[in-house]
Amino acid sequence: FSDALNCIMQVARGLEYAHRQGVIHRDVKPANILVDDQGDLKILDMGLARLQQPDDVILGGETQPELTSSQFFMGTIDYMAPEQARNTKLADHRSDIYSLGCTFYFLLTAQPVYPGETTVERILAHREEPIPRLSERVPQVPSEFNAIFEKMLAKSPDDRYQSVTALISDLEKFSTDYEGQTTVISLDESSQSQVTDANWASAPTEVQPAPVVPEMTMLASTSEQQMANSAALPKRGLLWGGLAVTTVILIVAFSWKPKMTERSVADSDVAADSSTINLNGATVAPLQQTYAARMKLPVKVEVPIGAGGTRVKLELMLIPPGIFQMGDRMGTSAESDAPLHPVSLTRPYYMSSTEVTNEQFREFVNATNYQTDAERSGGYGMTGGNWVKTMDYSWKNLGDLPVQDQAPAVSISWNDATAFCDWLSDKTGDRYRLPTEAEWEYACRAGTETPWFFGEQSDQMDQYAWFLNNSDGRVYPVKQKRPNTFGLYDVYGNEWEWCQDYYSPGYYSVSPVENPTGPAQGRERVRRGGGFQQPAAQLTSYVRGHGVPETPSRGAFRIVRETQLD
Known part of the structure; x- marks a missing residue:
């Protein structure tokens, strides 16, 4: 739990930065959160992002400056807020908070919040099914955290955190109070696929949206089947993304030929x-x-x-x-x-x-x-x-x-x-x-x-x-x-x-x-x-x-x- 909490706090700081620039991600999910070889989390795939507009522009139906040219239904069902499923253009910063809550749930359980066999079933579940009580689903989660989780996944945007900054404040306060309690890091094989890739360098570090880098680690898959396929990763090594290198830096290589110093060593x-x-x-x-x-x-x-x-x-x-x-x-x-x-x-x-x-x-x-x-x-x-x-x-x-x-x-x-x-x-x-x-x-x-x-x-x-x-x-x-x-x-x-x-x-x-x-x-x-x-x-x-x-x-x-x- 503590490792998943640390992950979500890092992602929240990255979203806070994006939101301050007026950018809404609209597709926050485990597969779009990657861990570099410092253990720092990066928010990638801004392909569905759009620039935040005033409410009167959104409600008035005027054209919004999309950061993607797609006109189709956009997002990932298992992490999509109800208002985003109803109308993609209604998604705002509070929709990202909802998706972040769904991502947190997946990190802890390796399952979506609302499983279903069809797209319609899952969309309706996000809109109508009660929010699961996290401490009952995951025993390691203190009951005091339920209120934070439920506020992240509130059905109405008005009932959610109104900013990521407010969410971070509650997460930091909870984390401080939780620090003195017992923290369990499971070492069984099933849990390794969920948290091992994320917790190997535990010190929290501020994260901002990052450029594509050539070697990153997927924090989690986007479906139960993908998670099952990745369960063997701790034995085989991490799944390294095949991301293209966009900039080539030419470096003149020095051969390792140590130069002996002529200075004498003092009698010591x-x-x-x-x-x-x-x-x-x-x-x-x-x-x-x-x-x-x-x-x-x-x-x-x-x-x-x-x-x-x-x-x-x-x-x-x-x-x-x-x-x-x-x-x-x-x-x-x-x-x-x-x-x-x-x-x-x-x-x-x-x-x-x-x-x-x-x-x-x-x-x-x-x-x-x-x-x-x-x-x-x-x-x-x-x-x-x-x-x-x-x-x-x-x-x-x-x-x-x-x-x-x-x-x-x-x-x-x-x-x-x-x-x-x-x-x-x-x-x-x-x-x-x-x-x-x-x-x-x-x-x-x-x-x-x-x-x-x-x-x-x-x-x-x-x-x-x-x-x-x-x-x-x-x-x-x-x-x-x-x-x-x-x-x-x-x-x-x-x-x-x-x-x-x-x-x-x-x-x-x-x-x-x-x-x-x-x-x-x-x-x-x-x-x-x-x-x-x-x-x-x-x-x-x-x-x-x-x-x-x-x-x-x-x-x-x-x-x-x-x-x-x-």
Whole structure:
């Protein structure tokens, strides 16, 4: 329910924008709502839209400026308001609100509000049948939401919300009140086809009507038969729309040929570390070995972080400097992943070989008595096979799922992750922080230019990641899958990883080439790598996620240690 509610709030904001421009959509339905690979919802197919006109023009029968030349009966019956079915030209912004309510019902039930065998039966049902009580049809829906739903589906436009703005206000108020209650995310196969494609990047983001982009995900089908046909999608991957690319951007490609820096590395704890290189040569990139030997640096560093006699260590891998192409080289992903652009990282750094584990995070909490955002405002755990949000759950209590020492610490916010870095910096005297987004992608790619560091196709994902096809809806201990050639484990899947940068969808267009650190300000922070709920298609090296810094949803992290240079 919470995921469907989030979807509808995003679509409502998009409709609010359209209505302010005087545009009425007239065909709001699941098939016209698509999810990009950031989890942001886009309202597409404005082919039935028309410009809003004053009531006297509509009632007077004057010609209206249509955004389509069709003169036929227009709309989709299962989502059409009664007045629109009676006369298409009577449809106004309140008709879109009705259609949005029908769409919400479909997302929750995979059925239309008023099923029927014939067009006439369904039209009459929308006009005459009582509005179903949503909480009785879907047990997860609180009864308090019934009034909002019934007002969206009121038979008379005058009894509905008179603007999408008023609807959004009620949705936001309800969402705030609902936040403290238990949220159930079903993981059974039947529910995956309804919500999985929509909830993989949960942080709500403002949406406006968007231009056609080449790779999007259908939120839902328009009929029960289509829904049945799409039920297997979570196993096969997402249904990617074959939308035409309307603009071709020619980009001069840079080969990934890292340039060795001539600057020497200062004598430091890194250079003096006595750790030995015990990784197999096939595991470590040749560049990594060559650079390490040239600069007299260890490829792997183990940093003791345990208190007293504990033997808890943090394993770090050397990432050499270099130049690479950041973003989607094919130009087929969401706008925020493009354009492809060159990035030069001029300094080496060390990155943790795994996401920070429960064992490691516990050392920080025990030393500082730190309380995470999830402990203060609620986190996620598993109950009866479902992920549930309550005040009882946090990184140290995942409900039915055991908190394993070597599993990544989850339900971690960006604030929590940076607090861990600050503690470790104070403890060791070195500077630890979250990786910049550029550092994360460079380390993930490990010298490759393909969508996945293991190749052009995702068919090997099971060897490298815990994701939708093999995770059974949960996280797993680190190092159970194969690493990339820099020796980094679980960079795809298991759980999303926080980065240092503020998030901006247009940042790539203005990013500096050398050592980019993201926008100077913003509301959300970047997340990378995807999680256990994502299909392989959404776990590329370049896909960007984002979320507000206080949210524990889809939160894990790995860290970077800076290397001092002359």
